Structure formats: structure tokens, C-alpha cells
Amino acid sequence: xxxxxxxxxxxxxPHTHAADDVVKIMRNVVYALLPIAGFAVWQFGLSVLALLIxxxxxxxxxxxxxxxMGSGYSSLGDWSATITGILLALTLPxxxxxxxxxxxxxxxxALGKALFxxxxxxxxxxxxxxxxxxxxxxxxxxxxxxxxxxxxRFSQFAPSTxxxxxxxxxxxxxxxxxxxxxxxxxxxxxxLHKFEGIQTDTIDLLTGMxxxxxxxxxxLLILVCGLYLAFRRMLDWRIxxxxxxxxxxTSFLLSLVDPEQAPDAIFMLFSGGLMLGAWxxxxxxxxxxxxxxxxxxxxxxxxxxTVVIRVYGGLTEGVMYAILLGNAATPLIEQITQPRVFGQxxxx
Amino acid sequence: xSLFNLFGRPSFNHGIHxxxxxxxxxKTPIRRLPFPGMLVIPLNxxxxxxxxxxxxxxxxxxxxxxxxxxxxxxxxxxHAPATGRIKGIELMxxxxxxNAPSILLExxxxxxxxxxxxxxxxxxxxxDEALRQAIQNSGMxxxxxxxxxxxxxxxxxxxKSVDTLVVNGCECEPYLSCDHRMMLEHPRAxxxxxxxxxxxTGTKQAVIGIEDNKMDAVETLRANLPRDGSISVEAVETKYxxxxxxxxxxxxxxxxxxxxxxxxxxxxxxxxxxxxxxxxQLLPKGEGLIERVITVAGPGVKHPGNxxxxxxxxxxxxxxQVGYEGSQTEFxxxxxxxxxxxxxxxxxxxxxxxxxxxxxxxxxxxxxxRIWPCIKCARCVDACPMHLNPSHLGQLAAKRKYETxxxxxxxxxxxxxxxxxxxxxxxxxxxxxxxxxxxxxREQAA
Numbered sequence: 001x002x003x004x005x006x007x008x009x010x011x012x013x014p015h016t017h018a019a020d021d022v023v024k025i026m027r028n029v030v031y032a033l034l035p036i037a038g039f040a041v042w043q044f045g046l047s048v049l050a051l052l053i054x055x056x057x058x059x060x061x062x063x064x065x066x067x068x069m070g071s072g073y074s075s076l077g078d079w080s081a082t083i084t085g086i087l088l089a090l091t092l093p094x095x096x097x098x099x100x101x102x103x104x105x106x107x108x109x110a111l112g113k114a115l116f117x118x119x120x121x122x123x124x125x126x127x128x129x130x131x132x133x134x135x136x137x138x139x140x141x142x143x144x145x146x147x148x149x150x151x152x153r154f155s156q157f158a159p160s161t162x163x164x165x166x167x168x169x170x171x172x173x174x175x176x177x178x179x180x181x182x183x184x185x186x187x188x189x190x191x192l193h194k195f196e197g198i199q200t201d202t203i204d205l206l207t208g209m210x211x212x213x214x215x216x217x218x219x220l221l222i223l224v225c226g227l228y229l230a231f232r233r234m235l236d237w238r239i240x241x242x243x244x245x246x247x248x249x250t251s252f253l254l255s256l257v258d259p260e261q262a263p264d265a266i267f268m269l270f271s272g273g274l275m276l277g278a279w280x281x282x283x284x285x286x287x288x289x290x291x292x293x294x295x296x297x298x299x300x301x302x303x304x305x306t307v308v309i310r311v312y313g314g315l316t317e318g319v320m321y322a323i324l325l326g327n328a329a330t331p332l333i334e335q336i337t338q339p340r341v342f343g344q345x346x347x348x
Numbered sequence: 349x350s351l352f353n354l355f356g357r358p359s360f361n362h363g364i365h366x367x368x369x370x371x372x373x374x375k376t377p378i379r380r381l382p383f384p385g386m387l388v389i390p391l392n393x394x395x396x397x398x399x400x401x402x403x404x405x406x407x408x409x410x411x412x413x414x415x416x417x418x419x420x421x422x423x424x425x426x427h428a429p430a431t432g433r434i435k436g437i438e439l440m441x442x443x444x445x446x447n448a449p450s451i452l453l454e455x456x457x458x459x460x461x462x463x464x465x466x467x468x469x470x471x472x473x474x475x476d477e478a479l480r481q482a483i484q485n486s487g488m489x490x491x492x493x494x495x496x497x498x499x500x501x502x503x504x505x506x507x508k509s510v511d512t513l514v515v516n517g518c519e520c521e522p523y524l525s526c527d528h529r530m531m532l533e534h535p536r537a538x539x540x541x542x543x544x545x546x547x548x549t550g551t552k553q554a555v556i557g558i559e560d561n562k563m564d565a566v567e568t569l570r571a572n573l574p575r576d577g578s579i580s581v582e583a584v585e586t587k588y589x590x591x592x593x594x595x596x597x598x599x600x601x602x603x604x605x606x607x608x609x610x611x612x613x614x615x616x617x618x619x620x621x622x623x624x625x626x627x628x629q630l631l632p633k634g635e636g637l638i639e640r641v642i643t644v645a646g647p648g649v650k651h652p653g654n655x656x657x658x659x660x661x662x663x664x665x666x667x668x669q670v671g672y673e674g675s676q677t678e679f680x681x682x683x684x685x686x687x688x689x690x691x692x693x694x695x696x697x698x699x700x701x702x703x704x705x706x707x708x709x710x711x712x713x714x715x716x717x718r719i720w721p722c723i724k725c726a727r728c729v730d731a732c733p734m735h736l737n738p739s740h741l742g743q744l745a746a747k748r749k750y751e752t753x754x755x756x757x758x759x760x761x762x763x764x765x766x767x768x769x770x771x772x773x774x775x776x777x778x779x780x781x782x783x784x785x786x787x788x789x790r791e792q793a794a
Contacts, residue, residue: 009677010691012780014766015684015707016366021773022720120721236726290726290739341758342734343607
């Protein structure tokens, strides 16, 4: 913008502005997700790398398609579709067929975001909408788990990864047997606990030496990446904290009622998708309340719903539905938790 | 996050920490600027009814002589800032954007800096009523920027009583340091002014609140406190908008001014340090307010600092005197958070002008001005000192639901401090939305 010296600009107050803008915040979320994605690739190999690329591309192309349908201006530059893509891929099983991943990306952006009006307008978290869609559409593929850290993971794909669209993906059982992994049961720590009563070691949960969705296994790594964002004030630390608080509180209360069935809080916190959900999905700004009291209610609601679904539901994992329900409840929560205005008399 | 401030200085909740940019000007002593060839003196430099001119075109006036009288109670007179000849009364540009009737005063070459009007008066002998009248006669208004007539503020309504005078030395706007210099250079005049204000309001104690980035001022004033202990100095957290009346009262006394109310309702009256120091200087001599200190700063200003400027000096003249260069495109009267941008360089410095800022083009890059949709990050909610919900208000404004904004979401409690716009990562001009909403509501009510 070139201006001649004689021109005087008129702007409204304030004339200064804090340095952070939407693009910077979103870009930093991508940075924070990269180590988690990197760990997932190191853990599960080529299949996950291909899945990350496919799902992210699918999200970006879908976003661009709706740009073209609508305003014509590209919104890829705000990085939000990239975040959706990476997050969505991280919630899928490592050997998830690529074409199904692409479907998840399309569903997430189209149904979860574009239909509501794009960035800032969506009620639900787009990545979780995509995951919920494929959970309903492909119930077998989304609960097929493959071992981590097997030899040759950087030279071969899992057979299901390259399944052709609209065909039933080949079973991975014989392939897993060939890998000769000791004691691989094909079940996540949550499923092991729920159906077989086997408790996974907390250290393994923290470091990611378990099986599960591509990016959910290492609780510790997710915590570190989340804390990075929180310290840069690009993530509201109150949300993951209250979600985790809700999980701990509900686990504790359930253990008082029914010590047999209820698992301990530590296990509930570090297993499954809770860490990834609490730090990167529940904390998604768009779907969470802005009022301080609202944030508390929202976090506790998601935390307690997660435990209730895990313990009493038919599914082994409940984070996804808990967050989606929390998102859906957000407008209502906000409405009833408007802050007390300065100087407002106590009577109202 | 008041938790982190548990052991810190007294403060209010929420608010922001913009870069202060005060280091240069805060250290330079106040200097006097010469008279310009022509002074432009608007008749309405205060809140209330404009003053009524009592001079004619062609008349000669001396420095300090009244040239316009107050029109009723909520109004103040205006005095000639320099010796010269009245050139006429014309419509001239003002900081408010509208052209307003102004007295044009042609300054005589070599005009004296000596004030040639006014009689010494002994404040101690005056009744409280006469003291308030003397304050009105001096033409004093709030020099912090509001320009509300001081004698009105110091007249406590009969159904109310106040116990504490809060003296505002926060100066929370970035860049500005004129109050800081007044406290350092005129502590005795300030103490006199405080005592006048205490007498006029019948308060027994006064607290001076100063942001803790000006500890030198805190020390100076503490060294000048009267022995009877009626006046105290308190350092408060450096945080914008600490200098807002309501915030400062909360920080110092823990009291909240009721929504839509005035400080007198909770027994407090607030005055700015610059105002009281000027009062302390002028009242004993019986002189009127004819000049004030302004901070001239910003990138491109060659000699940033604090300058004693005759009221009515066009800002173009001020800039010529201090020197400026570069591709300046924005001129602001006051601070960068709340000061209006002006469109003409012949806009004059008036009683309410606390600063003159020149901002460069590179400070305001076009990319940062791109407006994104609200992502509900809640930063504005955590910044709003009035605990409003700017995020929701902004969405209502976009839907033009102005009445809902006022009736259900307390729009009228917003005092336009700009904290929400400052933190908004989507660059949404929230304050501007709220100003428009208020204006439209006012229009529809009328």
C-alpha cells in the first residue's frame, strides 16, 4: 500500500493491536500437532503417513470446493482446514483404508463446517463430525487395530490401507500373524480393560507403547504439545484442565458407588483419546463457550460424559461423543452463564 | 487471572497489557512551545453548553483575559492564551470531526509569556460556595481527556455524600506521560489542588493512585505529602485501563460503581492529577486555564517529549516545532487506545487534549487489518474491564440487533476503552460496532 505524504488516514480506536491474529494462532496449532503426527508415523509407519496426507488433502480440497461454491475466496490460508485434517487423521486407526479416510475428511468439512458457514460458524468440531460419520459408516474398519513398532513398518503398508474404494478391505489378521508380534491382542487398552479386565501399565499409556488410534497413544507427548500452546496463550488451559478434572471427579464418584466396575482415574485420564480430545478438540475455540463459568460447566460435562460412556456404554471409547455433546450444549451453556457485569447489583 | 496477582499491587479484574512506549517522553522535562501566528479557540472545549463569546472582531485582548463566558452551570469560560487581536469567530475543524464555532486570535509578534489578567485570591478565606465559583471562573475541566467541567464534578449532589477523593495519576494510555511529568515537576501545586478539591467536596481523605511503572512519581509525591495524613499515595498495577474512574476506584478502595451510576453514589469523587495540579497553580493567582501540557510522541517525531502548549495551537504548528519525518499517515489526539484520529492539521489543541501521536504506515500493516470471522477465542471476554461479553455483542451487532445488545447484554456499560478490539485475533472492530449500536439506539430513542 503506497500512500502519498499528504494523505491523512482516519481510523477508529484503538489504533494499536495485539500481535496475535487468527492465522498465527491456527499456524501454531499446526506446529503443536506436528510432533504428535511425527510420533504416530514413527510408531505405525507408512500407513499412517499416507493416512495423514490423504485425510488432510481431502479436507483442504473439500474446503476449497465450498469456497468455490460460495464466496470464491480461498480460506485455506487460515490453516483451520489443515488442523481439521491432521486431527481427524490422528483419531483414526493406523491401518484405516485411505479411501475411507478421504470420506471422513469430506464429511467433516462438508457436514461439520461448510454447511454452517465456515470458520467460526460451526457448532460441532469438524474433525469429530468426520470421525463420527465413518464410525457409523465403517464400524469394522474403525475398530480394527494393528500393532505398533513392528519391523518393516517403513517399507510396507498394512493391507487394508490401500483397499480400493467401496470394496470391503482385506482382513489384517493374517498380515498381523506374519509380523509375529508377541502378545498382540488387537484390542486397545480400554477394550482390554472393559472386556477382559486387563489393566495396561500407566508408563506404557504415557509413552505410547500401546495400540490405538494413530495419534492418541502417547499421553505425555500430547500433554507437552498442549502445554506449548497453553503457554503461548493460544489454547485456553481452563478447558483441558476442567475436562481432566471432570474425568477424575466422575471416576472417583463411580468408584465410591461401584468399586468393582469403575476403573481408577489415572487409567481413565491417560488411556484412549482423552488427552488428544481434551487438549486439541474440546479446546477448539469455536465450539466451546466464552464465558468463564460456561467453560467450567463445558469441561466438567465432557469429562464426566466420557467416563459414563466408557463405563456404561456399549462402546469402549466415549471421548468423541462426549465432546460432540459438549459442543452441542455450548450455545445453551453460554446463554445461562453470561458474566456478572461490573457494578451490576447482586439482585440480578 | 487475578490468581497471579494475589501478592502484587492492587488492581481490578481483566484488562490488557499493551506496550507502554513511555520511556523516552517520561524522562524529558516539560518544555514550552512558542506562540503560533494564529490561535484557533473552539467555544466548546468541554462537556456541556458551549461558552458564549464576550469579545468582538477586531478587539484587542491580553494574555489571560476572559474572551467567552460560561453559559449556565455545566459550562466554563474561556481565556485568551496570548495577547493579540480577535480576527473573527468562524467554523473550524475539531478533534470530534465536526466543524465548530471557534474564536480566531491573531497573536502579536513578540507577545509576552506573562499573564496580564487575574487577581490574587486567598482560598482560605473563601466559603465552599465561593471556592467552587472560583474553580468555574478558572475555566478548569478534566485534563485527562474527558474535559468535564471541574466545578460540576466537585459539586456533590445534595442527596449524596462522599468520603474519599481519588486522585488519578495512572495515565494508563500508552505513549502518554504528561501527567507523569506534572507529578514529578509540580508536586506542591498538586498537593494544593488536592486540598482545594477536598474542601470543595467536603472529603476528609484523598488517595493518589499511580501505576507502578512510575515509581519515581510515587516517591516524589510521598515526599511532599502533608503531615496530617489526610492524603496518601498508592501504587497500583500497570494495566490498561487502570486510569478509568471505575477501575481505579475498584483497585484502590475495592468499591464498585453501580452500573449506569456515578462514583458519588459510593462516596467517591475522582479527579485527574493534571487537573488538580493546574488548579493548584491557577487558583491562588486567580488566573484562567490558557495552556496545558501535552505529550508529543510516535515514530517519526524527531523530538518526542512533553510540551506546554497554548490552547488553540494548531497541531500542524506543534509538529513543525518538534519536527517530524517519514510517511506519517495517522494523527491522533490523545492516546492510541481511545484518542480520535484527526483529518486536518489545523485542528487545535484544546483543554481535553492530552497527547498528539503520529503513527507511521508500517505500524499498521494491511494484512493485520484483514477481518476474520469470530472464532470465539474468548480473549475479549477475558479483557473487558466491565465484564461484558464483547464476543456475543459483536455477533448481535452483525445481525443489527442493537436493542437486544442494550437491553440484555449491557451495551451501555461499555465505555469504549478498546481492550476487546485490541486483543481480537480476528481484527473485528468491536468498539466501532458498539459505538454505532449506541448511536443508533440513541437516535431511535429520540
